Amino acid sequence: MGDTPVAVFPSDHAVSDEPGLIGYVRRAVDVVRTRRDVIVLLGIEAGYPETEYGWIEPLHVPLPIDGEPVFPIHRFWEKPSRPLAQQLFEGGCLWNSFIMVGWVTAFLELVRATAPDVIGAFEPVRARLGSVAEGAAVERVYAELPSISFSDCVLARASDRLVTVRVTGVGWSDLGSPERLVAFLHRAGRRPPWLSQVDLARAT
Numbered sequence: 001m002g003d004t005p006v007a008v009f010p011s012d013h014a015v016s017d018e019p020g021l022i023g024y025v026r027r028a029v030d031v032v033r034t035r036r037d038v039i040v041l042l043g044i045e046a047g048y049p050e051t052e053y054g055w056i057e058p059l060h061v062p063l064p065i066d067g068e069p070v071f072p073i074h075r076f077w078e079k080p081s082r083p084l085a086q087q088l089f090e091g092g093c094l095w096n097s098f099i100m101v102g103w104v105t106a107f108l109e110l111v112r113a114t115a116p117d118v119i120g121a122f123e124p125v126r127a128r129l130g131s132v133a134e135g136a137a138v139e140r141v142y143a144e145l146p147s148i149s150f151s152d153c154v155l156a157r158a159s160d161r162l163v164t165v166r167v168t169g170v171g172w173s174d175l176g177s178p179e180r181l182v183a184f185l186h187r188a189g190r191r192p193p194w195l196s197q198v199d200l201a202r203a204t
Contacts, residue, residue: 005029006107008100016171021099024167027068028101031163034065039102039110041073041155043094043164044172049085053174054078054096054151057088058164069166073159078151094166095174096151106161114157121145 007025015021021042028040043056055078058071076096077088102110112119121141128137148154155162185192 003104005032005101005103008098008107010098010174012175013097013099014173014175017169020170021167021172024068024165024170025099025101028165030067031065031070031165032102032106035063035163036103037106038161038163039100039106040070041162041164042097042099042101042167044097044170045166045168046089046093046095049082049089050095051082051085052079054098055080055085055088056094056096056164057091058094058166063163070163071166073162073164075159076151076156078149078156094164095172097167097172097174098151110158110161111154113161114154115148118145118148 007029024042028042031040032038041056043058046055054076056076057074059074060071062069062071077084077093080088100107108119121144125134125137125141128134
């Protein structure tokens with residue numbers, strides 16, 4: 001595949017307007033084609049002061065790029081307290097969707113600059129790419145790879161390499177809890193057969 005723009009999507013999110021979201025992703029691809037050194041994070045316009053989400057605090061002045069405004073990132077806030085979440089909400093900060101767009105080399109440089117041990121751990125795989133030993137090398141690396149917080153250990157340490165696009169009107173939700181999953185289904189007007197049993201259990 002080589003060096004190319006890639007988009008990273010978390011697996012536990014949902015949106016009501018998928019074409020609308022992809023429109024923002026396409027905008028992010030346009031941005032990184034202009035600025036190969038940055039990674040674009042889609043920031044969701046916050047609907048309320050959520051304490052279970054990560055937040056993005058963008059700078060107020062956008063980059064000089066045509067089209068949808070693109071903002072440098074000042075800092076990240078991970079699962080803030082209720083008073084801080086209220087402050088972030090009132091200040092126009094964004095929910096961090098963790099949907100990221102950038103060139104392969106930009107992602108590698110991001111991790112190399114913030115978590116070099118993670119990059120170094122994959123050297124045995126690099127040496128065996130294309131050989132019969134590649135699969136076994138990958139399994140060994142992942143078995144021994146330390147667990148880190150990507151938000152705290154990577155993104156928060158390199159905000160100068162990141163920019164954000166404000167996403168509105170796509171009905172985004174992080175389905176990280178049963179309550180948020182049920183709430184999203186209600187908002188979307190979806191009634192799978194098992195939902196009535198969940199609603200009944202919550203009521204009792």
